[in-house]
Amino acid sequence: MAAAALALASAVSAADPKEGEAKAAVCFTCHGQGGNSTNPAVPSIAGQPAQFISTSLYMFREGNRKDSQMSPIAANLSNTEMNDLAAYFSAQKPAPSAHRASADNARAGPDLAQKFNCTQCHGARMLGQQHIPRLAGQQFEYLRAQLRGFKAGTRIDLDGKMSESAQVLSDKDIEILVDYLAGLGVQ
Amino acid sequence: MIKVLAAAVLLAFTAAQAQDKPAAAPPPSWKQGMTPEQAESTLHPFLIEVTGKAAKDLPVDKLKVPAGFKVQVWAEGLPGARSLALGDKGTVFVGTRQLKEVYAVIDHGDRREVKTLLKGLESPNGIVFNKGALYIAEHHRITRYDGIESRLDNPPDAKIVVDGLDPDNQPGHFWKFLAMGPDGKLYFNIGAPGNIVMPSYMQASIMRVDPKTGVIETVALGVRNSVGFDFNPRTKELWFTNHGRDWMGDHLPNDTLHRVSHKGMNFGYPFCHQGDTPDPQYGKYHSCKEFDPPVLKLGPHVAPIGMRFYTGKMFPAEYQNNIFIALRGSWNRTVKHGYNVMRVVLDDRGKVTKYEPFLTGFLVDEKADPPMWGRPNDVMVMRDGSMLVSDDQNGIIYRISYAK
Numbered sequence: 001m002a003a004a005a006l007a008l009a010s011a012v013s014a015a016d017p018k019e020g021e022a023k024a025a026v027c028f029t030c031h032g033q034g035g036n037s038t039n040p041a042v043p044s045i046a047g048q049p050a051q052f053i054s055t056s057l058y059m060f061r062e063g064n065r066k067d068s069q070m071s072p073i074a075a076n077l078s079n080t081e082m083n084d085l086a087a088y089f090s091a092q093k094p095a096p097s098a099h100r101a102s103a104d105n106a107r108a109g110p111d112l113a114q115k116f117n118c119t120q121c122h123g124a125r126m127l128g129q130q131h132i133p134r135l136a137g138q139q140f141e142y143l144r145a146q147l148r149g150f151k152a153g154t155r156i157d158l159d160g161k162m163s164e165s166a167q168v169l170s171d172k173d174i175e176i177l178v179d180y181l182a183g184l185g186v187q
Numbered sequence: 188m189i190k191v192l193a194a195a196v197l198l199a200f201t202a203a204q205a206q207d208k209p210a211a212a213p214p215p216s217w218k219q220g221m222t223p224e225q226a227e228s229t230l231h232p233f234l235i236e237v238t239g240k241a242a243k244d245l246p247v248d249k250l251k252v253p254a255g256f257k258v259q260v261w262a263e264g265l266p267g268a269r270s271l272a273l274g275d276k277g278t279v280f281v282g283t284r285q286l287k288e289v290y291a292v293i294d295h296g297d298r299r300e301v302k303t304l305l306k307g308l309e310s311p312n313g314i315v316f317n318k319g320a321l322y323i324a325e326h327h328r329i330t331r332y333d334g335i336e337s338r339l340d341n342p343p344d345a346k347i348v349v350d351g352l353d354p355d356n357q358p359g360h361f362w363k364f365l366a367m368g369p370d371g372k373l374y375f376n377i378g379a380p381g382n383i384v385m386p387s388y389m390q391a392s393i394m395r396v397d398p399k400t401g402v403i404e405t406v407a408l409g410v411r412n413s414v415g416f417d418f419n420p421r422t423k424e425l426w427f428t429n430h431g432r433d434w435m436g437d438h439l440p441n442d443t444l445h446r447v448s449h450k451g452m453n454f455g456y457p458f459c460h461q462g463d464t465p466d467p468q469y470g471k472y473h474s475c476k477e478f479d480p481p482v483l484k485l486g487p488h489v490a491p492i493g494m495r496f497y498t499g500k501m502f503p504a505e506y507q508n509n510i511f512i513a514l515r516g517s518w519n520r521t522v523k524h525g526y527n528v529m530r531v532v533l534d535d536r537g538k539v540t541k542y543e544p545f546l547t548g549f550l551v552d553e554k555a556d557p558p559m560w561g562r563p564n565d566v567m568v569m570r571d572g573s574m575l576v577s578d579d580q581n582g583i584i585y586r587i588s589y590a591k
Contacts, residue, residue, distance in 0.1 A: 014243035051236060058237045062287070079238035079266065086238075114227070117218065121231050130557060131234040158285060159234060160358055164216060 013080055015050075020088025023081060027089075030069065036095040040141040047094035047186065051131045053086035054079075055158065064156050094186040097137030101183030109180025112173060117165050126184055131158075136184035143178045216358040220383040220434045220468075232518050233557055235285055239266035239582030245560055250548040252587055255503070258546060261575060261586035262299040265290045268577045268584060270364065270493065271567040272316040274336045279567075280304070280321055281577065281584070282314035284362045289314065289323060291339050292584070302339055305332075312414070313365025313375055322398065324363035324375050327353040329396060349396050349403060352377065359390075360412035360430075364493075369423045372397050372404075376427075378412035383432045383457055383466060391456050393427060393447075409453040409478060410445075415493040415565070420508060422537065424448060426482070428491035428512060431460050433519040440464050442489050443481035444512070446537065452479045483539045489525035490516025493565030493577075501572025502589050508533065511545060513563035513576065523558035526550040528566060528576055546576060546587060 024035075027045070031037050035046035045053060059065040060074035061082075077085075101109070113119050113126070121132045128134035135143065149155025150166035151174075157163060169177070217232060242260045250258045267283035268290065274280060279292040289305040305311065305323070313324025321335040323345075329352075330345035332338075353361045360378025368374050372395040379391045386392075393407040393416070406425065416427035425447040431440040440460035455462065455478035457469045462480025465471070485491050494512040509532050514525040528546035531539055549561040562580040569575060573588040 014241045051234070054236065054238045055234065079264070080241075082238045083240070119227075120218070120229060123229070132231075158237065159232075161217065164358065 015083035015087040017087040017091050020084035024088050034092040035089045037139055040139045043139055043142045045089045046092035048134055049128050050086040050090035052133045053089050054082045055131045057082040099140050099182040101179045105176045105179040108176050112177055135181045137186035140182040143181055147174045216381050219381045230519055235267050235579050237266055252546055256589050258585050258587050262292050262584045264301050266582040267579050268582050269312055269564045269579045270314045271565045271577055272314045274316045276336045278336050280314050282311045284310050284312040310362040313363040315365045315367045317367045324365040326361050348398050349401050364414040366416050369418055376413045407447050407452050409455045411456040417495045420496050420498050428494050437520045438487050441484035441487050442491050444483040446482045454479055488517035488519045489514040495566050499568045499572025511566045513566050515562045515564055523553045526559045528563050
């Protein structure tokens with residue numbers, strides 16, 4: 001017998017990109033219009049996987065991630081608001097990256113990304129999926145700060161996978177990877 | 188000495204330069220045990236929706252149960268909902284693993300009220316209600332909250348039953364399931380510290396602790412990771428589900444169902460899997476004959492979590508003392524399967540006579556990433572004989588009922 005669902009449940013509202021858009025204006029200040037950042041230290045969130053956005057907001061609210069600007073903003077968001085924002089930003093079109101990797105780093109990047117297990121989760125073209133972010137075309141300084149933070153243990157992820165993966169990266173590896181990733185096409 | 192070292196470093200550097208591709212880095216723990224041929228695999232574990240997902244956004248109408256049964260959304264808005272426990276006054280307590288909350292669900296008949304009962308715990312996955320108290324197993328300790336059902340808005344401080352169970356805080360299967368045995372002792376697991384590694388003392392085990400004294404004992408060894416157990420209502424024996432290792436291919440090894448007929452049994456990890464399959468690396472150190480085999484092979488990589496014997500009065504008579512098992516996987520398989528609640532029928536001597544799907548519909552596309560929209564995690568029989576099923580991917584609890 002097929003499911004006769006719903007009637008009993010207490011109401012939890014469905015994720016709504018329209019609701020998200022109304023709440024997103026405050027995000028544009030730093031993340032750019034529609035979530036396409038032009039600040040090298042601030043990540044683009046346009047077209048990121050929805051689950052990655054909701055998971056990030058959750059981590060800022062719960063203290064797994066800390067940031068002087070993001071933490072207070074996330075502190076007052078409900079799960080439903082996070083899901084709405086995720087629905088909105090994941091539906092925006094990511095703008096092409098303005099970053100150009102050096103020829104050497106563009107050549108060395110793919111092998112390093114394979115060697116350091118990046119491709120297994122982020123995908124061969126670094127486009128991300130589910131809770132895993134798109135790295136292709138992401139802002140250079142933001143990427144570098146995250147990898148350094150994972151290695152130093154100051155940037156925490158929910159399941160520890162990035163912390164584990166970043167331990168073996170040298171400073172040089174990080175420079176090459178970040179330059180390569182920031183220059184990749186976003187689609 | 189310094190010169191020798193420098194020369195060695197230079198040599199290593201030159202060797203690395205000479206290779207076409209850089210040498211592989213040490214894998215993160217969940218990739219441990221991969222073969223070189225699997226190095227480019229894109230299989231990966233899935234993460235729950237940490238903010239939960241609304242049932243309205245999900246194809247819950249695709250869920251299927253056998254004729255005469257009905258499945259409904261019973262409660263939502265419980266991100267990470269896993270292990271279930273039932274209070275004397277009808278409160279449903281819900282543990283989480285990747286989050287830090289324990290929830291209490293109060294049934295008002297026409298609607299459910301969800302309270303966040305406790306916050307800031309370390310993987311509070313194990314949860315038991317007994318004689319007015321709530322017991323919770325975290326990564327590192329088991330605690331007790333007395334008189335909990337009359338203090339849902341003002342829970343008492345935790346009292347320690349046993350502490351120091353996870354001294355290293357390293358990656359590994361150290362979240363815990365918890366069950367109260369007919370002997371009045373709390374049964375819990377300490378899993379293996381990785382995918383396929385030699386466990387140290389007390390790891391890869393099922394233990395029990397006397398909640399009055401805190402004294403612990405080993406119940407079973409060679410158990411890679413069990414996060415579901417229950418006691419056979421006829422024989423009072425402990426039965427449990429177990430997760431087999433990853434990265435042995437799509438078809439091996441099976442996850443398993445086990446029966447503990449006496450203390451001190453060993454089920455083989457890391458030497459032997461599913462009772463008959465030597466580990467490619469550790470198998471040479473012990474024969475499978477030395478270990479106790481499973482009662483049932485549940486399928487490779489299906490990730491069985493909660494299991495309960497059905498003792499209610501609502502389902503048809505042939506369901507009495509059946510075992511229901513929630514399968515939360517698979518991920519370590521190129522063609523996915525599982526994501527069902529299964530039914531196991533036993534004969535009078537405890538032999539399995541049937542193993543079949545009971546609740547299906549979470550799996551959408553066996554080759555997609557992700558392949559499913561929900562993941563059954565625990566099952567619990569309610570006093571009216573209906574059954575609750577938790578789904579930690581979305582933070583939803585479903586209710587399965589039966590009417591002629």
